[in-house]
Amino acid sequence: xxxxxxxxxxxxxxxxxxxxxxxxxxxxxxxxxxxxxxxxxxxxxxxxxxxxxxxxxxxxxxxxxxxxxxxxxxxxxxxxxxxxxxxxxxxxxxxxxxxxxxxxxxxxxxxxxxxxxxxxxxxxxxxxxxxxxxxxxxxxxxxxxxxxxxxxxxxxxxxxxxxxxxxxxxxxxxxxxxxxxxxxxxxxxxxxxxxxxxxxxxxxxxxxxxxxxxxxxxxxxxxxxxxxxxxxxxxxxxxxxxxxxxxxxxxxxxxxxxxxxxxxxxxxxxxxxxxxxxxxxxxx
Ligand code: SF4
Numbered sequence: 503x504x505x506x507x508x509x510x511x512x513x514x515x516x517x518x519x520x521x522x523x524x525x526x527x528x529x530x531x532x533x534x535x536x537x538x539x540x541x542x543x544x545x546x547x548x549x550x551x552x553x554x555x556x557x558x559x560x561x562x563x564x565x566x567x568x569x570x571x572x573x574x575x576x577x578x579x580x581x582x583x584x585x586x587x588x589x590x591x592x593x594x595x596x597x598x599x600x601x602x603x604x605x606x607x608x609x610x611x612x613x614x615x616x617x618x619x620x621x622x623x624x625x626x627x628x629x630x631x632x633x634x635x636x637x638x639x640x641x642x643x644x645x646x647x648x649x650x651x652x653x654x655x656x657x658x659x660x661x662x663x664x665x666x667x668x669x670x671x672x673x674x675x676x677x678x679x680x681x682x683x684x685x686x687x688x689x690x691x692x693x694x695x696x697x698x699x700x701x702x703x704x705x706x707x708x709x710x711x712x713x714x715x716x717x718x719x720x721x722x723x724x725x726x727x728x729x730x731x732x733x734x735x736x737x738x739x740x741x742x743x744x745x746x747x748x749x750x751x752x753x754x755x756x757x758x759x760x761x762x763x764x765x766x767x768x769x770x771x772x773x774x775x776x777x778x779x780x781x782x783x784x785x786x
Contacts, residue, residue, distance in 0.1 A: 568591065581636070670701070
């Protein structure tokens with residue numbers, strides 16, 4: 503079997519940074535809380551829970567834990583938390599550790615600036631994702647054509663922006679539709695450079711070397727947006743593509759020793775998992 507691991511797999515800079523913040527505090531005797539999934543990967547979150555971190559499930563849970571542990575440590579996700587949540591924690595006197603990725607933070611600051619300057623912001627993102635949820639009071643979140651149909655903006659100042667882990671594919675279909683409705687809307691798009699690089703690596707490999715018999719494994723959690731975007735990108739070129747998050751999930755795929763397997767990953771996939779998968783494949 504030939505196994506080709508693409509460059510830039512495993513944790514990205516922002517995910518690694520958030521995990522490092524947690525590692526720094528894991529031995530602290532105070533109660534430790536995660537304000538939602540630190541990153542979109544179950545393996546990572548499960549490990550943190552096993553190490554004594556507790557997950558805040560919702561707003562009521564946050565209020566309850568702040569009351570019970572006013573000296574607790576509350577850690578934000580890599581994709582941000584709302585100003586309201588920040589204020590709640592600070593006002594309660596607890597410690598807030600904001601691990602929001604700098605790429606997300608920069609985009610968020612831009613969004614707030616546009617908003618404060620009177621713009622309506624049409625934001626291409628995924629409903630329920632932490633990044634959009636953290637700024638929902640500033641944006642009109644759209645995910646598909648029907649969301650565009652429902653927009654009722656009457657403002658000469660409109661700007662189209664996005665969640666940082668979307669792909670160019672998402673914009674290609676939606677932006678012309680937004681422009682049909684609002685021809686004057688500006689575009690100020692920001693795809694995370696680390697996510698974009700992985701999408702480009704995949705396309706480059708498909709264009710240069712890929713044959714229709716080759717198989718692709720996208721390693722990552724189904725909850726991770728950038729993992730799904732990589733999967734969709736490859737699916738556009740071949741059906742021999744599988745999204746997996748463990749060696750167990752590879753076993754039913756009936757891979758053979760004659761196969762050529764390409765491996766790429768989402769940005770919240772542990773590097774150790776890629777190694778385990780590679781090791782398993784090389785034994786087939
Ligand atoms: S994918 Fe990009 S935006 Fe998200 S955490 Fe990683 S570096 Fe930050």
